[in-house]
Amino acid sequence: MISLTIDGRAVTVPEGGTLLDGCRELGIDTPTLCWAKTLTPVNVCRVCVVELEGSRTLVPSCARKAEAGMVVRTDSPRVQASRKGVLELLASSVDTSTAPTLVAFAKRYGADPLRYGPPAPPATDRDARESGHHHVGSGEVADTVHQPMKVDNGLYVRDYGKCITCYKCVEACGTDAQNTFAIAIAGRGFDARVSTEFDVTLDDSACVYCGNCVQVCPTGALMFKSERDARDAGTWDESQQTTTRTICPFCGVGCTLELTVQDNKILRVMSPPEASVTSGNLCVKGRFGVVHVSETP
Amino acid sequence: MWGSNAREAHPIFFHHVLKGIRHGAKLFVVDPRRTSTAEWADTHLPLNVGTDIELALGVARELIVQGLVDRDFISHATTGYAEFEAHAMPWTLERTSEVTGVTVEAIRALAHAYGRAQRAQICWTLGITEHHNAVDNVLSLIHLALLTGHVGREGSGLNPLRGQNNVQGGGDMGALPHKLPGFQDVEDDEIRGRYEALWGATIPPKKGWHLTQMFEAMGRNELRTVLVMGENPAQSEADVGHARQLLEGLDGLVVMDLFLTRTAKMAHVVLPSAAAWVETEGTVTNSERRVQRCRKALDPPGEAKSDVWILAQLARRLGVDLGEPTGEELWDELRLLSPMHRGMSWSRLEANDGLQWPCPDESHPGTPFLHGRLWERPVSGMLAPFTVVQPEGPVDQLTHEYPIRLTTGRRLDEYNTGVQTNQYRNPMRRRETVDVSPGDARALGLAEGDRARITSRRASVTCLVHVDDGLTPGLAFMTYHDADDVDTNLLTIEAIDPKAGTAEFKATAVRIEREGTHGSPSSERPAHA
Numbered sequence: 001m002i003s004l005t006i007d008g009r010a011v012t013v014p015e016g017g018t019l020l021d022g023c024r025e026l027g028i029d030t031p032t033l034c035w036a037k038t039l040t041p042v043n044v045c046r047v048c049v050v051e052l053e054g055s056r057t058l059v060p061s062c063a064r065k066a067e068a069g070m071v072v073r074t075d076s077p078r079v080q081a082s083r084k085g086v087l088e089l090l091a092s093s094v095d096t097s098t099a100p101t102l103v104a105f106a107k108r109y110g111a112d113p114l115r116y117g118p119p120a121p122p123a124t125d126r127d128a129r130e131s132g133h134h135h136v137g138s139g140e141v142a143d144t145v146h147q148p149m150k151v152d153n154g155l156y157v158r159d160y161g162k163c164i165t166c167y168k169c170v171e172a173c174g175t176d177a178q179n180t181f182a183i184a185i186a187g188r189g190f191d192a193r194v195s196t197e198f199d200v201t202l203d204d205s206a207c208v209y210c211g212n213c214v215q216v217c218p219t220g221a222l223m224f225k226s227e228r229d230a231r232d233a234g235t236w237d238e239s240q241q242t243t244t245r246t247i248c249p250f251c252g253v254g255c256t257l258e259l260t261v262q263d264n265k266i267l268r269v270m271s272p273p274e275a276s277v278t279s280g281n282l283c284v285k286g287r288f289g290v291v292h293v294s295e296t297p
Numbered sequence: 298m299w300g301s302n303a304r305e306a307h308p309i310f311f312h313h314v315l316k317g318i319r320h321g322a323k324l325f326v327v328d329p330r331r332t333s334t335a336e337w338a339d340t341h342l343p344l345n346v347g348t349d350i351e352l353a354l355g356v357a358r359e360l361i362v363q364g365l366v367d368r369d370f371i372s373h374a375t376t377g378y379a380e381f382e383a384h385a386m387p388w389t390l391e392r393t394s395e396v397t398g399v400t401v402e403a404i405r406a407l408a409h410a411y412g413r414a415q416r417a418q419i420c421w422t423l424g425i426t427e428h429h430n431a432v433d434n435v436l437s438l439i440h441l442a443l444l445t446g447h448v449g450r451e452g453s454g455l456n457p458l459r460g461q462n463n464v465q466g467g468g469d470m471g472a473l474p475h476k477l478p479g480f481q482d483v484e485d486d487e488i489r490g491r492y493e494a495l496w497g498a499t500i501p502p503k504k505g506w507h508l509t510q511m512f513e514a515m516g517r518n519e520l521r522t523v524l525v526m527g528e529n530p531a532q533s534e535a536d537v538g539h540a541r542q543l544l545e546g547l548d549g550l551v552v553m554d555l556f557l558t559r560t561a562k563m564a565h566v567v568l569p570s571a572a573a574w575v576e577t578e579g580t581v582t583n584s585e586r587r588v589q590r591c592r593k594a595l596d597p598p599g600e601a602k603s604d605v606w607i608l609a610q611l612a613r614r615l616g617v618d619l620g621e622p623t624g625e626e627l628w629d630e631l632r633l634l635s636p637m638h639r640g641m642s643w644s645r646l647e648a649n650d651g652l653q654w655p656c657p658d659e660s661h662p663g664t665p666f667l668h669g670r671l672w673e674r675p676v677s678g679m680l681a682p683f684t685v686v687q688p689e690g691p692v693d694q695l696t697h698e699y700p701i702r703l704t705t706g707r708r709l710d711e712y713n714t715g716v717q718t719n720q721y722r723n724p725m726r727r728r729e730t731v732d733v734s735p736g737d738a739r740a741l742g743l744a745e746g747d748r749a750r751i752t753s754r755r756a757s758v759t760c761l762v763h764v765d766d767g768l769t770p771g772l773a774f775m776t777y778h779d780a781d782d783v784d785t786n787l788l789t790i791e792a793i794d795p796k797a798g799t800a801e802f803k804a805t806a807v808r809i810e811r812e813g814t815h816g817s818p819s820s821e822r823p824a825h826a
Binding site: 090203248277288 | 306307308310312315319329364371458459461462463464465511555556572574575576581583584585587589590591592593594595596650651709710712716718720722723724725750
């Protein structure tokens, strides 16, 4: 066990534990967007930063391993200002309409999404931009990542105007779970975006439609088509929904399915990250192939 | 992984394998095809179909002659080693290579890696068991674990990957001709007496028939009425043309199913079932013996009823009142009779991520791996036997007339006869193909997308051609996912393992020809059949 101090309180975390583990142990509510227990930390969203005595810069608590005797502050003005700034940049540049967690964090830290002006009109060329081609804006409007939604299959949609480039989908498609490598980050700086190779449609990519990217997306940029269609039609009604855990009907692995049901129809299939069999991951059959019980062909 | 394409057939299990690979584990894949599983292997061993026993003997001999066996484990925990060693000795690397088609280097690499590993597992699937000598194939793999002591320890073991979500649970619950719930022997008077006492009924004292024997009994006119629950034998049986004839000849065929399957269409009575996994409360048991709760999330459509309700109603018509038991009541009854389930209370199953049997009492945490007793000194209970098994090639032999070996399997996005998976908006859906090697395609004058005629000794079908460079010349592959379009099982042979009752789906002798100019139906049976 490793002993350290966070916000003046002593705490111990197991060997290999992080500052975030220490914060959670003490009940300090620390925001995270790009972190997930089942994924390797990539330190990109910067909303979990904390002040570490002896460190010139703020450090990401999700990835920084705890060391004996560390002195950490999570409530200093510097931490508060940094989190607010990060959330302002995110909330001003993406569509947060299906990202309640991000909106709640922004509110908590007093972030003003309109600080940089009204949002710029959606771009149609984001997928064509190359590194170094991005030009500084006029300052009149806040640049955004808005672009048309990609609907190229019947199972899930990609609405990258809502994407905060947290890398979770890339990690889930890559070495952390699926090892399919259908997507990666293309571009640099503000032009960075999640993309298949050369922005081909999913049908032409390596995608095997496991939906493990959709499962980890924190902003609704990736969404099951059944959910997106219901939301667009105005029929998505969480007060009429039930969530039930059961076991996948296909192979003998025994994956836990978490079904969102409305009007006796399965609208969404997730898997609990804590399930020892799945770690939240499913294959195309468990994720999408179970509608035989609720759809009439 | 031996005879398993887990990357496609057990994708989330394979996530755990991939995690192992990322942490430095070595993967060997024994499979005639270069599957997407094989693409992850350090070494792929593309053996000739049906030469698993020979390959295992070759690996065993190499382990023995290189001193990579665990002599202490063999002497304390096993019997029959001397006979086995003598049996394996002729299988030199060179001879094994010649018979199996696997290179000497690959066989040696597998033997040395397996023998030297601290922990090693052999996982297998239907590539081992869908043969006429399925049990002998499994014994051959067990021998490798017994030689090296890779069994009964954390991280080491023998792992048959179950193909269906409750095939293990069906066995647990006594859906086997010779076992009562909890794998208790039906022919043991004392054991049977316990069940009879609780149930207040007499149980037939002799074991019954398994599926294959039932079809044989239909052929002898001894079985005249059949109740089929959630099975589609009119498309899934080997030599399915013959199976259909037998089903058609029955006095009574009653089918319980979610859908009007091919089998249900042949039935005299169809009883629409609720989907047990999502429209009822109950349990399933997965491949690692984990008993897991299934919960009701949907109301069944129309007149569909749970299997339990239907069976209780049938019982009532037969003069027995079973009431309308809940899933929990049935589970508690099982716990009274099955010692290995006794500790799994309904509330423990609710609270935990399932529990692995055996779990004899409520303080027992469940059992992550079996056969640990083989490491006790002295070993309690029976020692693990080596059994001399003779290699026997596939029943359906290759000849000049039928020169190509057809093997069958699953694809990632489909499942069995497609009853459940032909309904979702699957972007990967493709028409059924016969996959052939580039060399055979050239020799036969076939190109991608052509239509070919595939003929076995039993029947002939046509389908589209896919050229797959993961196949070696002489090997072809089909699935039976799209059985309404391409009736693959008309081709397969009903060569049955006498002990396990499994048919040799993995080894059919066929010839493949470019489909001629005269249009013909997609499937037909030869006049003599």
